[in-house]
Amino acid sequence: MDFQGNVHNRVNQTLIPLSSALFGAKDVNILLGESAEIVNGAHREQLLPANSKERRKVMSDSKFQGPWTTPLHHAGNKFNEVIQSKKGGFADLPAEKIVEMMESNSLDKAPTQSLLSVVNGILDESMERNNGEIPYRVACLLRKVVQEIGLRIVTQAEHLRMQSGLFKAREEKNKSRIQVLEAIAEAACEDSKILTKQLQQMKNEQAITKEKSKSEAQDVFRLMKEEIVFLKQELEVARKTCERRCLQMESKARSAQNHLEERMKEASNLLTESKKRIKELEMITESEVREWNKKEHIYHIFTEFQLGALQDLRLASQSIRQEVVKTQNIYAKEFDHLEGEVHALEDAARNYYDVLAENQKLHNVVQDLRGNIRVHCRIRPFLPEKEEKLSAIEYMGENGELVIINPSKTGKEASRLFKFNKVYGPSSTQDEVFSDIQPLVQSVLDGYNVCIFAYGQTGSGKTYTMMGPYGATEEQCGVNHRALNDLFHISQTRESTFTYEIGVQMVEIYNDQVRDLLSSSSSQKKYPLLLHFFGSRGFTST
């Protein structure tokens, strides 16, 4: 539709300029009007320009007018009046009238028909007359009229030449227009060819599209067929499954029915049994009722006996109440006495706390006196696997003296004396070692800073002393366990007077690096702190 509409528009666009070239221009009307004036005087009025001024000009320019011309009363009126008013022949016309007719103005405006009728009239008159003479004045008029007609013929001939020149020019113009129109027609033909081509192309495309849609429809049909086959198969499978399930359900229903029948039988059996039981129970109940009646009787006797006993009890309770009042009085006196004693105890307790504080002070003073820094030496026993058991200890004093011998040297240099605060022999126990450290734990709880650390070469027994051996028993536990036990124990005994917050930190210092042994993340294990003053030997501290 669009294509056809476009073609129609294009054809219209081509035709509109064509028609305007033929019929629309004003000059075409003028051209036709002027041609008609010359070729066919009958269409003069219709084809002359509509503008009245132009019309008048054309009319006045055209001096050759035939008898068909519409009478122009404004031109040559006098001439006509004279012709029409004349009686008899031209020879009879008075001289003034002929002069009046000969006035150039009058002749100019007279129609050519009138001029010709004057000439014919004069010629007829001369032929009618026997002598054939034409009076002089009439002959003058005749000459004048003939001259006028001759002039008009000359003018008309010129006019005709001009008109033919105009015609030629217009013909040229028309030829060029025809060429333009032919060119337009050719262009229109080219357009129509292109359009036809496009139409053909579109038809081809439409055919291809139709082919495509046909193949697609075939594909869809095939796919639908496959889908239907697949769905049929699935339906078949589903039907089979359904049948199988129905069969299973039926067998289940049958088994359930059998089961129910069995249950019904069991229930009926139970019912008969329970009926029997009810009968038995009724019999038992009857016998029990009898029993209960007997018992009621016995209870009745017993209650009466109890009432008697209760009476006795009431009497006894009254006497007891009197006793209790007496005892309460005695207790009140004793409470007064005890109150006095409690007051005395409170005073004593207050004194006790003072004494306790004093005692703590004295304890810490004693610790200070024993030395702020104490060095104890523990001698490790020989390890069982050691074969050579040659000891370097020559003497071990009770006040911390220790003499070490060096077999490779002689004389004074062979032995060396060391002085410690305390020396523990190879047979010393963990408890013995801790007994000297224990007072320091109490000092911690009194607000003193305490540090206990073990120092010695590898394998000298630091870990053993501080922690105990692997899987240690209570007896083998080292300083750490024992100190912590004491800390908790003493803090508990003091919980009425003190509140302690206890925290634990376990670090290892090894190769100048401090590590947090309780940290779970490996990145935080390493402390940024570097210790230079401990040297490079390993040790364990608490």
Ligand SMILES: Nc1ncnc2c1ncn2[C@@H]1O[C@H](COP(=O)(O)OP(=O)(O)OP(=O)(O)O)[C@@H](O)[C@H]1O
């Ligand atoms: N007093 C002791 N009684 C019995 N065995 C001990 C005693 N002291 C140490 N040992 C034993 O000696 C061995 C080495 O002791 P320990 O591991 O405590 O040494 P260490 O100084 O901690 O060594 P390192 O610096 O290499 O860690 C261990 O088998 C330990 O059981």
